[in-house]
Amino acid sequence: MMRSLWTAATGMISQQTNVDTISNNLANINTTGYKKESVQFKSLLYQTLQEKSTNADGTEKPVGIQTGLGVRNSAIVSQFTQGTTQQTGNDYDFAIQGNGFFRVQTADGSIGYTRNGSFGLSMGTNGLMLATSEGYPVLDTTGAPIIFDPDIDAQSIKIDESGNIEYPDENGNTKSVQISLVQFNNPAGLEKTADSILKDTPASGTPRLESEDANLKKSVIKKGYLEGSNVQAVNEMVDLIVAQRAYEMNSKTITAADEMLQQANNLRR
Structure with missing residues (x-):
């Protein structure tokens, strides 16, 4: 559960950067010659819980058991497409x-x-x-x-x-x-x-x-x-909603992990 807390936290941090980038794009929608930026993501290291896994009958599976440790921002890339020409x-x-x-x-x-x-x-x-x-x-x-x-x-x-x-x-x-x-x-x-x-x-x-x-x-x-800038307001608003929902889901994951920890702490022998 502690692992889930830190994993969800990396998702919230990454999505916050994503929201910041989208906000910057929208702020520069009328900036002459501005080129929109987009955030790229990479997964963090994976932790191997078991090198071998088996079925219920003891048959060995061809894969082990790994769990991811979250996400990070790998780059913020500018897209140099042609902007609209304004007379x-x-x-x-x-x-x-x-x-x-x-x-x-x-x-x-x-x-x-x-x-x-x-x-x-x-x-x-x-x-x-x-x-x-x-x-x-x-x-x-x-x-x-x-x-x-x-x-x-x-x-x-x-x-x-x-x-x-x-x-x-x-x-x-x-x-x-x-x-x-x-x-x-x-x-x-x-x-x-x-x-x-x-x-x-x-x-x-x-x-x-x-x-x-x-x-x-x-x-x-x-x-x-x-x-003009090559920022499309509609696309940015859609991306903003997606980033907000991803941030919200990571926040709910932290809430769920906290509730599970609370229940574990309240267990009595």
């Missing part, structure tokens, strides 16, 4: 169709990656800079921030679906630069941080530049659109 009409909103990620420079100087294409022009030290809503510079294919002349007419900046930007310099000559898009062999291995920024890890692999890797299927950038 905004803003000139510096970009939605990625494909597997690509924007490269940005974070506050500590490191490189981050995001699917959130809500950009704008920010005043930098050298001119107008294409930046995220948090002020992080958007990088080009060389890894440098995309900077325009301070006096540039924003209407003269042309951006195509491959991320190529054409704009006139101070002398009226046309200059061009390309927004950097990268892909990963295992995007689920990316580390999530704040502000919809992802960081590469050994699990995700090194970033592969779409402009340099001919083996990659190129992504398409849609100007005037944003990619």
Whole structure:
């Protein structure tokens, strides 16, 4: 009975993590570029009670007797399916169709990656800079921030679906630069941080530049659109009910084990 108490407790702990993850998905249902997360489970060690078992007539069975010791959360995995595309009409909103990620420079100087294409022009030290809503510079294919002349007419900046930007310099000559898009062999291995920024890890692999890797299927950038989250409210609510019921069943198991222990304690010789 003590074993049943601890086994049910592991189920409650795991389902609590499941509920927390679903809650986070629902909280980010309107977050641009958010990718839903799902919890994966693994069973704990099994305890062998008898290596051999027999029938009532003494005939040996081909299996022993093992009992499980519960469950644990093995991973929380992000699902990088395409989110819904929402038209905004803003000139510096970009939605990625494909597997690509924007490269940005974070506050500590490191490189981050995001699917959130809500950009704008920010005043930098050298001119107008294409930046995220948090002020992080958007990088080009060389890894440098995309900077325009301070006096540039924003209407003269042309951006195509491959991320190529054409704009006139101070002398009226046309200059061009390309927004950097990268892909990963295992995007689920990316580390999530704040502000919809992802960081590469050994699990995700090194970033592969779409402009340099001919083996990659190129992504398409849609100007005037944003990619919404891929969270489906109905599915999340169903998953929440299932997790709640599983939590409740484990709670009732603990109650039943407690009542059995109480009866055992009340037994008299």
